[in-house]
Amino acid sequence: MTEPLLAHLDRHTASAGPAGGGAYAREISCDVLVVGGGINGAGIARDLAGRGLRVVMCEKDDLAQHTSSCSTKLIHGGLRYLEYYEFSLVRKALIEREVLLRSAPHIMWPLRFVMPHDPSMRPAWMLRAGLFLYDHLAKREVLPASTAVDLRHHEAGQPLKPVYSKAFVYSDGWVDDARLVVLNALDAQKRGARIYTRTRCVEAQRSASGWKTLLQGQDGETLTVSARALVNAAGPWAGQFLREHAHQRDTKGLRLVKGSHIVVKKMFDHPMAYIFQNPDKRIIFAIPYEGDYTLIGTTDVEHKGAIGEARIDATEITYLCEQASRYFAQAVTPADVVWSYAGVRPLLDDASGDPSAVTRDYLLELDTAEAPLLSVWGGKITTFRKLAEEAADVLCPALRHAAPAWTSGQFLPGGDLSGYIGAPQRPDTDFERFDQALADRHPWLPPALRRRLARNYGSRVEILLGRAASLEDLGEEIAPNLRTAELSYLCNHEWATCAADVLWRRTKLGLHLTPEQRHAVAMWFERGSASTEPATLASTR
Known part of the structure; x- marks a missing residue:
């Protein structure tokens, strides 16, 4: 190709x-x-x-x-960075959360985080103080403030060990990073x-x-x-x-720090995420992922090898499983891991001995x-x-070029849903209204496929759908929930040139497919099935 x-x-x-x-x-x-x-x-x-x-x-x-595809996939201020007095960085990131959420509500949305209180870790007063700062360092219009909950009577407590009776809940955001x-x-x-x-x-x-x-x-x-x-x-x-x-x-x-994540079958049914404090003073997240899974991460390990060949190792898998198992009633074991990924973060070297403390x-x-x-x-x-x-x-x-800043308040491609829903209101509810409008406009789309396309492409879904009036109009189904119209769109509009580009970055369908089904997608690329030349090395203007 x-x-x-x-x-x-x-x-x-x-x-x-x-x-x-x-x-x-x-x-x-x-x-x-x-x-x-x-x-x-x-x-x-x-x-x-x-x-x-x-x-x-x-x-x-x-x-x-x-x-950039190996992050924890969060739009967040970085609550733990307050502990390292990174107030300027946290405030900058907190301001950006809602700017970004409004720019692309199809790939970003608000997410509530549950932090179970472990008395052997940070004291409750410290957590309350940190969350008060987190709530007030920047203006919030979409994200709700933090609160305390009783896990004995809250849905977030159900998958946790009974020893955890209190938690703090706060807001950040989720993003499809790739x-x-x-x-x-x-x-x-x-x-x-x-x-x-x-x-x-x-x-x-x-x-x-x-x-x-x-x-x-x-x-x-x-x-x-x-x-x-x-x-x-x-x-x-x-x-x-x-x-x-x-x-x-x-x-x-630069300090090259490897961050690794594991994916396991779904550990809980509610839509919130967890942030767990560890005895080493680090934290890990457990986040709803792709409907059927839970994403757990991350680690902070000095990376000494080739930059492009970072891989999770057995020690990291064991660490993430053990830390998650300290909180979940159902233990997480290495055998439960269905997928993992690792990336190298290029952090400014500030002479900190602890990789977790290096400035972000x-x-x-x-x-x-x-x-x-x-x-x-x-x-x-x-x-x-x-x-x-x-x-x-x-x-x-x-460059002696005078031009003002312009990106704040601007939509990213697919993020302007006004053609379906009118004037935007809130990014989270705007997407739900868009999904319903898409269902009304294309009633032949199966609900699961329609919602995935809405999430992936936002209003650009119309480019993909074209004049299709039935599933058959979207071409051959190369793998479950993946037809040739979408593959051609990704090749001709989004620089996809191989199965990995599609299955693991532009969509996360690879997680849902069998090896044989993933091979079928690879063979589609081998056959050169895109309708026009790929964008591999193409200039776009």
Whole structure:
């Protein structure tokens, strides 16, 4: 399903790739080249493109293939960071929660967290004080305040051991992290950015007048990009990219910390999540996941191996099972694990001995000694939009480009549901109204499929459905709940090029399918069944 980059560029003179538009050449120029297709790179590309700059973004693998699809999938202030006096970071993240929830109510929604009180851990007064701060550090319009509950008479107490009689409940949000990255890339593309996936920046030569860079696809084909400025948003690879490819000094230290998660069969029936305190002063979450499962994580382990090859190990699995079993009446064992994932977080090295205590804040480093170079160090998914806004705020003056910030209050692709429900009210109830409106408009869609499509694509579902008036109009069912119309949409609009892109990032259907069914999806890609050329290395403008 891949093809040489230059052949693709030569053949398309008017339109190509996920959205079409624009002419192609073997050498292109732009204002800013963004290296890295995780959440920070995609967010920065979107913000800069929306300010009228010519943007190219390249990612050596799939969008969100590494850190940005391996998070705990929370939009949260970080309650435990208050213990490390990270008040500025927590406040920034708390402000962002509702901004993000409103921007894409189909992939983000409010979530209540239950914290059972263990008297041997933090005292109740400390938890009350922390939650009071959490409630009041930033304005809330959607998320309710924290409260105390009696687990002996509350549904949240049912799956827990009887020893836990009291809990505190507070609010944060949930996000489909990989889809969040794709939506930012889609919006960047819509605003003129060129998006290259499976494309490395193998060489970047700097001068006073700009950057001369060489992009290389997985098949070895190359493309030269001249840029006025370069953004290093390579995440865990940021330091390595500077040293080995941009030939610049690596001025900041990164702590590479592996966070691993396990997925087990559903441990409880209610829609709330749990936050458990551990004897080592860390916390883990147990979160409803994909309807039939519970997601448990995360760990904080120094990562010493190859960045792109992080894997959960037996010690981490045992740790997560043991800590969850301290609270759940039904023990969690390694045999219960049906899936796991691990990612490497690029954290700013603040000389903390404990990986859990390393700051989750970010630093933007702008070097204007020659052509501008902006490096992104650290960060967390909740603050990506603010990080991108601040990155554009510092980069635009360096390029003598005046344009105001614009992303706050703007919808991400698929997030504007007004065509179905009228004016938005609350993001959580807006989605439910949208789902019902979609049912009214397409009564032939089975409820489970309709809701999954609504969650994945929001109002962009109409692009996928087209003129379909029956399930058969969506094409062959390649695997349960997955038809060719959706696969073609993901290839032609969202840069999917293989089964893993679809099953584990753009959807989570891989969790629900058998190995044979997953193989059927892989064979669909092997047959080259997409209706148009894939977006693998395609420029989108």
